[in-house]
Amino acid sequence: MKLSEFKDSKPCACKACKYMCHRPCWGTPKEIKKILDAGFGKKLMLDWWVGNGKNIYIVCGANPGHGGGHAPQEEFLNRLMGNSLLRSGCMLQAEDGLCELHGVGLKPKEGRTSHHAQTFDSHALHEEIARTWNTPEGKKIVRRFKKEFIGS
Numbered sequence: 793m794k795l796s797e798f799k800d801s802k803p804c805a806c807k808a809c810k811y812m813c814h815r816p817c818w819g820t821p822k823e824i825k826k827i828l829d830a831g832f833g834k835k836l837m838l839d840w841w842v843g844n845g846k847n848i849y850i851v852c853g854a855n856p857g858h859g860g861g862h863a864p865q866e867e868f869l870n871r872l873m874g875n876s877l878l879r880s881g882c883m884l885q886a887e888d889g890l891c892e893l894h895g896v897g898l899k900p901k902e903g904r905t906s907h908h909a910q911t912f913d914s915h916a917l918h919e920e921i922a923r924t925w926n927t928p929e930g931k932k933i934v935r936r937f938k939k940e941f942i943g944s
Contacts, residue, residue, distance in 0.1 A: 795820075795920040800904040803894065810889035812906045816853030816882040817891075819900025821930040826853045827898050828933070833941055835883040835892075838934065839863040841922035848926045849934045852900070853882040860941035861919040 818839070819827070827836065828851075837854035840847040840863065858864055884892045893899045902921055905915070924930055938944050 793900075793916055793920065795901070795924065798901070798905045798917050798920070801906065801909075802905065805890060809906070810885075812903075813882050813885040813889070813891065816855065816884070817900050817903035818850055818852045818918060819902065820921060820924045821927070821933045823898070823900050827893065827900070828937065828940075830862070830896070832884070832893070832898075832899060833937065834860045836937065836941075837861055837863050837938060838942065841919070841925070843919075843922060843926065848922050848930075849904055850922060850925045850930075851933055851937045853884045856881055856883055859883050 797807060808902060816837075816839075824836070827833075835854055836851050837858045838861070839850045839852050842848075852863075854860070855864055882891075886892050891899050892901055894903075902914075904919060925934070
């Protein structure tokens, strides 16, 4: 499916939808630029997608303890093995379980389309969003984030 085929869902605050925030959602470079411009950079991190044997770098919501830095590789491995030694979640998830960005119109594509009744392959959406970062625009946002927050 193409990214444009993934339609936004109606907002939902049920327990299942709030649980989806256990992993930060990804947005396109244009969306993340707006989030950076709005001052949320310290709640973002540098993540990656392995495509064709090469890493595609992505800026997205940060796992707790990783704001303004790199995504934790260990967290992914621990989740695969069912180990909860590292905290999961997203720093943009407010105490009420909802995304801070939703109310200000900045919620990323993956978060806007996620819903307890979704009928599409979420892995396919994740991959399509990753492809938007393998562009000059995406690489520019990654460079900006690294310069402003990581120092490289």
